[in-house]
Amino acid sequence: MKNYLSIRDLSLSFGEKKILKEISFDVQKGEFVTLLGPSGCGKSTLLRCIAGLEQPQQGALELDGQAIQQRPTKERDIGFVFQHYALFPTMTVFENVSFGLKARKMDKGTMNQRVFKLLDLVQLTDFADTYVQRLSGGQKQRVALARALATEPKILLLDEPLSALDAKIRKQLQKDLRHIQKELNMTMIFVTHDQEEAMLISDRVFVLEAGEIVQASSPFELYTSPESPFVAEFIGNNICFDWEELDEYTPVFSGMGNRHLYYIRPELISTKAIKGTFRIPVKLKNVITLGNIRRYRFETNRGKEIFVDRLNDWHEIPETNYLYIDAEDMIVVDVPRVINE
The missing domain is CATH 3.40.50.300 (P-loop containing nucleotide triphosphate hydrolases)
Known part of the structure; x- marks a missing residue:
């Protein structure tokens, strides 16, 4: 064309x-x-x-x-x-x-x-x-x-x-x-x-x-x-992890070092254990109602905030729980190399 x-x-x-x-x-x-x-x-x-x-x-x-x-x-x-x-x-x-x-x-x-x-x-x-x-x-x-x-x-x-x-x-x-x-x-x-x-x-x-x-x-x-x-x-509300964080939760990315950052889209995070997923221990900090959506704010043991949006009819969850992620859903992005002149 x-x-x-x-x-x-x-x-x-x-x-x-x-x-x-x-x-x-x-x-x-x-x-x-x-x-x-x-x-x-x-x-x-x-x-x-x-x-x-x-x-x-x-x-x-x-x-x-x-x-x-x-x-x-x-x-x-x-x-x-x-x-x-x-x-x-x-x-x-x-x-x-x-x-x-x-x-x-x-x-x-x-x-x-x-x-x-x-x-x-x-x-x-x-x-x-x-x-x-x-x-x-x-x-x-x-x-x-x-x-x-x-x-x-x-x-x-x-x-x-x-x-x-x-x-x-x-x-x-x-x-x-x-x-x-x-x-x-x-x-x-x-x-x-x-x-x-x-x-x-x-x-x-x-x-x-x-x-x-x-x-x-x-x-x-x-x-x-x-x-x-x-x-x-x-773009969107992707959640970013570095290699050291992920290494605590899964061996999938072991050895890849700090050459990459790892992102997960919030709609792909589950609150239920599914075969093939790894889990991240979190604590529920608060819930915000946004019309027909409820936004759950979790915090990891490293202090990272993770927001998960669900429809209002989603079941209630306890204050301490796990979130589950399929490693295949993660987006791997190269970290730009900084060249000192």
């Missing part, structure tokens, strides 16, 4: 601080890619470089077979949705969505048809004549999305567009955004620091750490096969 967006060796520094470090990746047409990472990892800066809002010191950007790194933002044919909407408060919903089309001098009939098609897609047809300051946060973000799509860009960039919304509205917009993306077969690159959000809406997730992409995988692969300690600890 031909790459639709290609980025090669993109680097950017602010003064002596390296923000992006020789980043390279490809995106396919119609793909939904999420840039995921903690604050300061460079994900929003990378998005701004693609849009032309930041100028990298080196690197090549190609979109739909055309080099765009020297083009100004307005000539890149890219849509951008910001976190804080960037709408015109004195305009109606219709006027906001049609703004870019008027600037391109589109005829009125074609413009009206396109705007109302988009308003129907984002479920705002009845609000066409409403001024945007009267809308809720979720509705404003729908307007921003429709406005960005109105000019039919080749690719749509979204910089944490849902982070300012409350949880219920955010979850609904996640579903709606994915539906719209599939409906239009639109190539989208989405930025977030929310792991659950990234896993829910993406075809692939690119995890960034300190200006580098450390893993680019499907959500399933990212969760089940992390390639570094950073990814294993950033």
Whole structure:
């Protein structure tokens, strides 16, 4: 399959601080890619470089077979949705969505048809004549999305567009955004620091750490096969053990030394002895109710905390017990070697 967006060796520094470090990746047409990472990892800066809002010191950007790194933002044919909407408060919903089309001098009939098609897609047809300051946060973000799509860009960039919304509205917009993306077969690159959000809406997730992409995988692969300690600890609630800890409980990993870290996903931990598992003595410290989930916090004799989530109807357990792990369920991750220069 031909790459639709290609980025090669993109680097950017602010003064002596390296923000992006020789980043390279490809995106396919119609793909939904999420840039995921903690604050300061460079994900929003990378998005701004693609849009032309930041100028990298080196690197090549190609979109739909055309080099765009020297083009100004307005000539890149890219849509951008910001976190804080960037709408015109004195305009109606219709006027906001049609703004870019008027600037391109589109005829009125074609413009009206396109705007109302988009308003129907984002479920705002009845609000066409409403001024945007009267809308809720979720509705404003729908307007921003429709406005960005109105000019039919080749690719749509979204910089944490849902982070300012409350949880219920955010979850609904996640579903709606994915539906719209599939409906239009639109190539989208989405930025977030929310792991659950990234896993829910993406075809692939690119995890960034300190200006580098450390893993680019499907959500399933990212969760089940992390390639570094950073990814294993950033995605989900994996519990980490070193070799010395495990050597107290099982001989399976004897001799492997400190070259690796060992992770287990919490849903694979059992409170019942199962053939082939090894046991870890723990003490139950407290129980937290999270809606339909109960979170049990255990502590090992080394003071390590282990959280196990179960449905509310799970049986009660005594304060002192064992947890059981199948060694084959553990994820073995190489520890990066530090080279002293």
